[in-house]
Amino acid sequence: MAPSALLQVTGVYKNFGGVQAVSDLSFELSPGELLGLIGPNGCGKTTTVNLITGFVKPSQGKIFFQGRNITGMAPHKIVRLGIARTFQMVKPFYQLPAYKNMIIPLYSPRVKQLAGGKYGDRDAVALDLLEEVGFERDAYVAYKNASVLPQGYLKRLELAKAIALQPDLMILDELFSGLSLAEVASILPIIEKLRQEGKTIIMIEHRLKELFRIADRVVVLNFGEKIAEGPSNVVMESDAVKKAYLGVEA
Amino acid sequence: MKKRKERIDRGIKARSGDIFALSSWREMLYLSAPRLIPIIGFMVLPLVLGDYWQKVLLSVAVFALLAISWDILAQSGMISLGQALFFGTGAYAAGIFNYYWHWHPLISIAAATIAGGLLCTLFLLPVLRLRGIYFSMVTLIIPLMLVRIIEATKIFGGTEGLTGIEALSSKWIELYLAMAVLTAALFGFRRMIASDYGLILKAINDNDRSVINAGINIYWFKTQALFISACVGAFAGAFMTHVYMFAGMPVFALDYSILPIAAAVVGGPGTLAGATLGAFILVPLSEILRGIGGLRIVLYGLFLVVFIVALPEGIFQYVQRKYHQFERWVEVE
């Protein structure tokens, strides 16, 4: 185990009844890195995110964050340590306006415990953060109830909620799925900016072209097992990946 | 000549600038009336009502508090079918403090409010993780169980209950204590639910996993909401113990669970003001209907159904909307 690693997943298993969702998964993440996590549908990517964030407890194996064992820790405590994630299926507060959705992460103990994190006017900070992810300030959209927002805005809201937590590690679960090419193109720069700020990011993506543009390294899963790891161009040349993931005969 | 109904949102105009609001008496009245009317009403009603209706007013205040208590819980995603648990626990606590230990009624009420709140929170703590109907079922069952336990073990006077509890020193103290606590609870907790803290409770109701995902311990917040709500209900019970000078098994009756829900639904849930308004309509209505005997429940039920069908948003939301909009007929060519 490299002592410098931000996140270490070591020999993690998870089965749901008979389904082996994740099997003997190990990988590490250095600070400032952007890791792509890819694989066919149902291969265990979301389960891996749930394992790291504590929403699901591993059947076996350990997870370390900043050298600390976080295996089996309650999810809200893991967030306070500095891991924020977005949900593949967006989970906004539908009864609240978009900018009021932002108050919940801004109220978080995570934000309060950070230096300068005691926000006076959370509404103002909420509007600033929403503007950062593309809620036009002049338009009325930030004041609309989440229940009437289109998918593109809900995904941005999901991202803004994660940014508000000022995490050390961000996990984005299929942020781009269900979005148009234009929408993806407008969100990509936000992620590049987060990278420049030194954020460590795990991205789960089906749009490989966009992912490979920004990822330092990818981990490929198939049936819950890691079948390849490395720089994207190297990994995509591996036979196992071609066969399992792309369905191409080697 | 055609006419068209024009609708103007008054609120935007008055709220858009403090300077503007303060420059006109009408605007100031417009902004302050929603607070002034209930407060003045609460203060004046005890003075103008006769003996009989003063008793009804106490009952109204108690049910309004139970409805507020229900509404605070419902806001946080916990639908209680057992407000009688809060009421009864507070009632028995006050009864015990005064019957066995002879505490002064005011001290007994204050202590029973806190003790009742704590006890109910402890009772429900194990089921706090249950969602939806499972939580509701448990709240419905616990008061029914407590009645049987008291009956079987004959504790706290058994079926006889605790009698000869000391009353408050005058009916004016009774009336104004009830009105003061109702005012404080209504405005205090309205302020609470409008704050960022209240927003967290609402968000838990909306999507609890997303709140956890913000690093917030939802069980701690739910426990707090439960404690606050239970204290409000326990106060109502403790207060009635000293009004009736009695605490016994009827304090766990289903009435104390059902009527507050009806009041909150008719008045409009989610605002606390709706719950209060509902109690001010339903409790006197049930008194008026008392005269007609057996058909009382039928008429009462009919009234509820008609109201819920005609005004599903609740009376308060309807009145609020109309108050902020101002309509007039204008001519169009």
Ligand SMILES: Nc1ncnc2c1ncn2[C@@H]1O[C@H](COP(=O)(O)OP(=O)(O)O)[C@@H](O)[C@H]1O
């Ligand atoms: N909570 C759960 N209960 C039962 N099975 C689950 C659960 N979550 C995921 N699975 C199963 O685990 C496997 C991996 O799912 P998932 O991690 O969502 O895949 P991916 O995100 O890669 O598409 C799937 O077969 C899925 O049906």
Ligand SMILES: [Mg+2]
């Ligand atoms: Mg997934």
